[in-house]
Structure formats: C-alpha cells, structure tokens
Amino acid sequence: MLRIPCPCCGPRDHDEFRYGGDASVPRPAHDDPDPEAWYRAVFIRPNPRGPHREFWQHVSGCRQWLVVERNTSDHTIGSVQFARKSPA
C-alpha cells in the first residue's frame, strides 16, 4: 500500500487522500490574456518517470492540501509539505 506521511496526522493510507495532480505546473496570473500560457497550464504535463511533485488533499484527515514528492516508478515518497507553504 502507498502510505503518505501527513505532516499533520502522521503516516496514513493513501485512500484517505484525494489526488490533485501535478504541483509543478505554474498557473498563469488570473488576468493573463495569453492563451498559450493557459493552454500549457491546463494541458501540458512533464509526466516524468521518476520523482514527481503532486498535490494530495487529506480529505479523511486534517483536510490540508499537501505537496508530495513521489517517485512514479516505485512510489517511494521523497518529501511532504503543506501546499500553502510550498513555493509554486
């Protein structure tokens, strides 16, 4: 099983979390009129085989959004931070 060490609740089964996708994709400023920037933010993904920074929300626990660095080929977790303290 995949366990995520929640910085608030400790190690928990990933079933308690909701996945939120790639956390490394920069979001354009809200008033950015450039369609290319929005196209890239909405659709283009690096999709690495290896370390991947991604959002998870601990919906069945503290309900915090986290940024987890997880290896997509073997699921080892490198780091977990609160999303709001993490640089975008």
Added chain:
Amino acid sequence: MARYSALSLFLNGLSGNRNWPRAWRAPEPKPSYDVVIVGGGGHGLATAFYLAENHGIRNVAVLEKGYLGGGNVGRNTTIVRSNYLLDGNTQFYEFSMKLWEGMSAALNFNVMFSQRGQIVTAHSADQLDSFSHRANVMRLSGIDAEILTRDDVRRLVPYLDFSETARFPIHGAILQGRAGTARHDAVAWGYARAADGHGVDIIQNCEVTGFVRDGERIVGVETSKGRIGAGKVGLAVAGHTSVLGHKAGLELPIESHVLQAFVTEPLKPMVDHVVAYGADHFYVSQSDKGGLVFGGSLDGYNSYAQRGNLGIVREVAEAAVALMPCISRVRLLRHWGGVMDMTPDASPIICPTPVDGLYLNGGWCYGGFKATPASGWCFAHTIATGKPHPLVAAYGLDRFRSGRTLDEAGAGPFAWLQ
C-alpha cells in the same frame, strides 16, 4: 509464410505437431529502414502490417523493448465495441469494428473474435434517455444499437441484481450486438506473423534510448542493439509516450496512470455478453476458460508501475457485487496493472508531430485494444503519406491548443478523472 488451414492442422497432426514453422523470424536489426515503428504492441504491429499491406512499404522494423505483446495488448480486458457518441470517435471506432469482423481472415490467424454483444445498464430514466441519444447517433451512423427495457435486460442477463433492495435499480440498457471480445494475445501474434510475412523485421528486447537527428529532422534511433537509421519513425508506445516524446523534444498533454484488471477462478458459463455497469465503473466478460475478466477505474495518481493498489481492488469488487450479487463468494485469481497514456479529453492522438520525421500514436486511455486495427490502418496511412488519415483528423495534437477537444466522458481536463 506457411498458411494455416484445416488441412495444415490435419497434416501437422499426423507428424505429431513437430514440424510447425516459426510464426515469425527473430532477425538482427539492419543498419537502416524506411520506417521504424517503436513499440511492438498491437498498434505498432498493426501499423507495420498495414504499411506493407496497404502502402507497399516493406522495409520496416518494429522495435520492442521487452517481449512481443508484453505490454497493454496483453493486459487489457479484451473488449471490442463501437458505441461512441462524438463525431470523430463514432466513425473511427466503427471502422475499427469492421476491421475486427474481417481480422481472422485477413491475418490468417484466429483471433477468436466473439461478437457476443455488450450491454450497458441504465439506472435512471435520465440515464436511459442519454443512452437513447447515443443509440440514435449510432444508428444514424450505420452502427447497430438497441435500447432494452428492464424486462428485456432481465431476460438476457437474469443474474444481475433485479431485487427490490438493489442500491441502483436497473431501468434498462443499451445493447450493441456486434460488440464483443477477442483473444488479445492472438491479435498481437496475428499481426506480428502477417507483418513478418510481408518482410517486416520484428526485433524484440531492443529498447529505444534516444533519437538520431540530422539538423532538425529525426533520421534514426539509438537502441540497446545499436544505432538504427530510419526514413521515418513512428511512436506506438502508449503508456510511455511521454518518456520517449521527451527524448524527441515533444511536450505532450499526457499523464501515465495505472489501470488494473482482474480475473476470477473459472466458473461454468454464466456471463454470455460483455456487461458494463452504468451506475459505477465496472465491466465484465467471461473468458473461454471460465474466468470472469473485469476492470474498473484508474488507481488515480500518476504511475509507471505496472501494478496497482488495494483501494481499487476493493472499489471494483464493491461495484461487481452491487451489479452481480451472485459472484460475492467467487475468489479472485489474479489482478494486474497496465500503464495508460491518459489524455485530458480521454481521446487518442494519431498525427504527424512538430518534429520532422516523427509520427505519434498514443494517448489511448482505456480504449486502445478495440482501436488496434483502425489505429494501425490510419497510423500507417499517416506515416506513408505524411498527412493524417481522414478518420483520425480529429485526433491531432493541436486540438488542445485550438479547443476542439473530444471529451466523450465530459470529465474536464483532468487525466486521472477520465
């Protein structure tokens, strides 16, 4: 290529089946080919076959990093159907269905295509309305579709939950009678044998590690068996499209996710159709060996591991028992995972790429197996002519930038929710 027939079966039987020739050769790679197809799964092998068969391009190699058919063509739940709603999908998948109907004869290889019919259950009046919409689109496109009442469904598949306590009572269903299943390994083997018969080199245990460029143009591939020159390169490596695409400098709207499939212990014949559950994500058929073969949703997070997690095992088992309470005591024999290219609109990508000399076939999400023949046919056309086949005109990479996405599921641009 020795032709398979009832007579050859009889004659080889007389000699104890010791003299069957190899189904395909195991050549060493030549220094260069007109076309190199990366990926020896169903789509890559079908592409090589149609390049030779339809376009006369026989100086072709298919490079497979593992063994032939060891990826998703051997990992799916073998379902073939053409019940698509959106323009672009409807015609493409029906063309594929027609190729399935002639495949065993065309390849001289029995792919055990069984048109047993697919039933998708509806669990509300509104859902049945939406199925009627779909059925009308299909029939107007010349595809068979029927709407079934609850009584019809009960007559065809009495083992579903028709009790008063069913959590989601069955209101009716949509049936495509020509849908069914095929022996997935045989599809890979049949295309491999037929392509080899046309002179295509199928090279296994040959991993592509990079691309050779002449200026901007790709003119070959670096592999674990050395450099191989290529007039054109076609990628058919769904699951790992991003990994290879990156090496070629492509930026892609794809995430890799793991999808699990399951098989139970063998049972007496019970499930005569392909049945899909309209109230959850669950689809089941019964194999010739008697096992119930079924699947559900993605695990739901980016993954290149060909194994899944237990949470989905539970979810799929819950859906299975909600639809078919009679199998609650049946034991699972195996479950396995395959890596899916998930696109943001759940539709595939077949097109020339911005990189000169490189052609892309990927993004198959859940739907690659049923598309195998049409994908090969249209990808071969795209490679041979340099222009997309009309049937895959809607599957270009540019659709995401231009806003013409084909979002059949209406799930929004989240790959893991498709």
